[in-house]
Amino acid sequence: MRRKLAAGNWKMNGTGAELAEVRTICDTHQGAGVEILLCPPATLLHRLSEAASSAIATGGQDCHKAENGAHTGDISAGMLADAGASYVILGHSERREDHEETDQDVREKARAALAAGLKVVICVGETLEERDAANTLDIIAGQLAGSIPDAVTGDTLVIAYEPIWAIGTGKIPTLDQIGEVHDFIRSRLEQRFGSGVGRSARILYGGSVKPGNAAEIFGVSNVDGALVGGASLKATDFSPIIEALEKA
Numbered sequence: 001m002r003r004k005l006a007a008g009n010w011k012m013n014g015t016g017a018e019l020a021e022v023r024t025i026c027d028t029h030q031g032a033g034v035e036i037l038l039c040p041p042a043t044l045l046h047r048l049s050e051a052a053s054s055a056i057a058t059g060g061q062d063c064h065k066a067e068n069g070a071h072t073g074d075i076s077a078g079m080l081a082d083a084g085a086s087y088v089i090l091g092h093s094e095r096r097e098d099h100e101e102t103d104q105d106v107r108e109k110a111r112a113a114l115a116a117g118l119k120v121v122i123c124v125g126e127t128l129e130e131r132d133a134a135n136t137l138d139i140i141a142g143q144l145a146g147s148i149p150d151a152v153t154g155d156t157l158v159i160a161y162e163p164i165w166a167i168g169t170g171k172i173p174t175l176d177q178i179g180e181v182h183d184f185i186r187s188r189l190e191q192r193f194g195s196g197v198g199r200s201a202r203i204l205y206g207g208s209v210k211p212g213n214a215a216e217i218f219g220v221s222n223v224d225g226a227l228v229g230g231a232s233l234k235a236t237d238f239s240p241i242i243e244a245l246e247k248a
């Protein structure tokens with residue numbers, strides 16, 4: 001019942017030369033049985049949205065909480081939508097760390113994104129110290145409670161569980177650990193929003209998803225897809241991940 005989602009986060013990578021990768025992904029996955037989302041740097045969003053056709057949705061990697069105004073260097077949710085985006089990633093751990101974004105900031109940005117008609121991919125995840133101290137579920141509970149605005153619907157809310165220690169490191173949690181957190185997130189969403197929204201919001205796993213480990217991760221309960229960093233930059237890496245999700 002939940003449409004599976006293969007999302008790519010290009011982070012601060014990619015120029016016009018990489019649009020060829022997007023065309024390859026589009027050609028290969030026209031009519032795919034899963035939803036495909038690419039979130040390039042803002043400079044590429046418009047061109048990528050035009051190159052991507054209807055086979056691929058596009059999104060931003062952050063937005064400002066205000067509609068417009070004196071915020072040099074920032075981009076509003078409405079501007080992302082105007083450039084062709086239908087999603088925005090919010091609260092990625094790199095934003096939380098590099099820009100000291102708090103749960104409250106993420107919630108306000110998400111509110112602005114929803115008002116502009118965007119769907120939100122809200123990221124949560126623990127550090128290795130927090131996992132070692134057996135605090136993972138408390139940390140996730142706090143981030144969910146603080147970062148998600150009340151106005152979400154089952155269609156507009158996507159949660160990405162990204163253990164910080166698994167991002168870009170080649171390490172991933174055990175499948176049991178992934179399942180435990182995804183089941184926990186599902187139950188928290190149902191508790192807060194009721195079973196309608198709680199059961200239809202999608203929950204992605206992110207952190208070192210590769211062609212070699214995607215299938216086993218997609219077999220875990222309540223994993224509705226992936227948020228992929230490094231392996232989303234090349235069609236030869238991203239395509240097998242999309243195919244594994246189609247088969248899951």
Ligand code: PGA
Pocket residue numbers: 009162166167168169206207208209227228229230231
């Ligand atoms: P990675 O990044 O796949 O390169 O580990 C995932 C992410 O940060 O979204």
